[in-house]
Amino acid sequence: MWIKRYAEPEGYDPAFNCLLNRDGIDDKINVPTLVLHGAEDPVIPAEEAKQWSSKLPKLWKFEIVERGVHHLSLTEPGDEIAAQLVPQFIKETL
Incomplete structure (x- = not known):
């Protein structure tokens, strides 16, 4: 449905605007974070x-x-790094 609805170049505007016009989240994240x-x-x-x-x-x-x-989580070497750090992050921050 997405491709059918937004296949033309102007069709990407709704998704792109959703990302551009959203409120910042950096002041709302108050939990341990791995980046x-x-x-x-x-x-x-x-x-x-x-x-x-x-x-x-x-x-x-x-x-x-x-x-x-x-x-990163879908490609090498990001998937390997994530596999190493995410369990450590969970263990140390729970």
Whole structure:
């Protein structure tokens, strides 16, 4: 249904606007947080992600994943790093 409805270039506007026009969430996250960021993310530069993450009040760890891209948990080596750090994060923050 999504492809049928939004296949044209202008069809991406609703999804894109949803992301652009939302309220910031950095002041609403008050739980332990693990941030993994791909060094080769073409969407969000690593320095920008690091700066945003530093605002999180309970940042447990910020990790730049070398060779990682935007969808870390779905691609190598992000999936491997996540598999290592997520159990440790859960164990230490519960």
